[in-house]
Amino acid sequence: MTCNMSTYCTVITIILLLCKNNVQGIVPAVYIFGDSLADVGNNNYLQLSLPKANFPHNGIDYPGHEATGRFSNGKNFADFLAQNLGLQTSPPYLSLSYKSNNSSVYLTGVSFASGGAGILNSTNSGECISFDQQIDYYLTVYGSIVQQLGTVQAQDHLSKSVFAIVIGSNELLHYVKSNSASKETPQQFVDSIIPTLQGQLKRIYNLGARRFVFMGTGPISCCPALRAQNKTNECNAGGNYASVLYNQAASSLLNEMSxxxxxxxxxxxxxxxxxxxxxxxxxxxxxxxxxxxxxxLGDLNAKVACVPIATYCSNRSNHIFWDFYHQTEATARMVVSTAFDGSAPLVYPLSIKQLTS
Incomplete structure (x- = not known):
């Protein structure tokens, strides 16, 4: 069919694409912000970035045994979230920004997550896409969607989409590692970063987000890298307490916003x-x-990252941790399953299933 009205044809194409997405998935799109727990390949495009995972043995259990840039033996949080919502994993933003005619792809979701990213711009500065920069990239996506759909339809699309956030672990890691007599108390540390997080979440809301999924930080001091710093190889209680306080503060912040x-x-x-x-x-x-x-390599396999010269276990499904910081695919799958179908006090006030129903 030949159409002389290019704008009309574009609108029809977009409507068909949106209808297709709604048939296939529970929501039209998932927009992901965060760190290495959700990075699906953005850091591959950062030339000066040290936090990368686009080499073996990462991805050994990913389809095709491919090292995609995920800090995992297989799939991560972002993959399982999309899978549970009946969608394809949102592609990394930087992979789209290098292509032309990619605007319609934004309608099905985008991932801005970057390994090493934090709430503060100073966290791993120059080696990752900070949370603020991720939101800047989303602003570009937002503008493109408004241009395609118009303001009213764009807001409708975004209000039905999911905005997932996995952030805070890198600040906690830096806090625990900088162990000194004069450092802030866990409460002081959390209080120092929450105002920044508040501004960032409100900015995302002001750009159309209405359904938020927030993954709290894990027990940060139980990861192999921090266990290996203790002679007993036990978790550091102080570090984990900081994680608990951060999660409580982030939860309270979301409650205030709602x-x-x-x-x-x-x-x-x-x-x-x-x-x-x-x-x-x-x-x-x-x-x-x-x-x-x-x-x-080394004690608890925590002295050297998962690089090609490292050794790896034969049964990844019985390990909680894949490398010295990151969880295995098995752990990520179980965590997301709880987030999707669980209930209080583990997930609240809504599960993801309830949020998207």
């Missing part, structure tokens, strides 16, 4: 409590190794 903005809803996962259950009762969840990383 009170202020009555058209906003959210699902918050207490990842710290969820993963601690795996650590304290591993057999109940199918795990046998809770301390050592599957891939690495």
């Amino acid at each position: 009170t202020q903005f009555t058209d906003m809803s959210y699902s918050f996962l207490d990842t710290s409590t969820v993963v601690m259950q795996y650590i304290q009762q591993p057999s109940a969840y199918g795990f046998t190794e809770v301390k050592s990383a599957c891939c690495g």
Whole structure:
């Protein structure tokens, strides 16, 4: 069919695309912000970035045994979130920005997550896409969607989409590592970063987000890298307490926002409590190794990252941790399953399933 009205044809194409997406998925799109727990390849495009995972043995269990840039033996949080919502994984923003005629792709979701990213711009500065920069990139996407659909349709599309956020772990890691007598108390540390997070979440809301999924930080001091700093290889209680305080503050912040903005809803996962259950009762969840990383070298496989010269375990499904910081595919799958179908006190006030119904 030949059409002389290019604008009309473009609108029809977009409508058909949106209808197709709504048939296939529970929501039209998922927009992902965060760090390495959700990075699906953005850091591959950062030339000066050290936090990368686009080499073996990462991806050994990913379809095609491909190292895609995920800090995992297979799929991560972003993959399982999309899978549970009946969607394809949102592609990394930087992979789209290098292509032409990509605007319609934004309608099905985009991932801005970047390994090493934090709430503060100073966190791993120059080596990742900071949370503020991720929101700047989203602003570009937002403008493109408005241009395609018009303001009213764009807001309708975005209000039905999911905005997932996984952020805060890198600040917590830096806090625990900078162990000194004069450092801030855990409460002081959390209080120093929450105002920045508040501004960032409100900015995303002002750009059309209405359904938020927020993954709290895990028990940060139980990761192999921090366990290896202790002679007993046990978790550092102080570091984990900071994670608990951060999760409480982030949850309270979302609650305040939902009170202020009555058209906003959210699902918050207490990842710290969820993963601690795996650590304290591993057999109940199918795990046998809770301390050592599957891939690495040295004590607890935590002295060297998962690089080609590292060794890796034969059974990844019974390990909680893949490398010295990141969880295995098996752990990520279980965490997202809880976020999707679980209930209070682990996930609240809504599960993801309830949020998107």
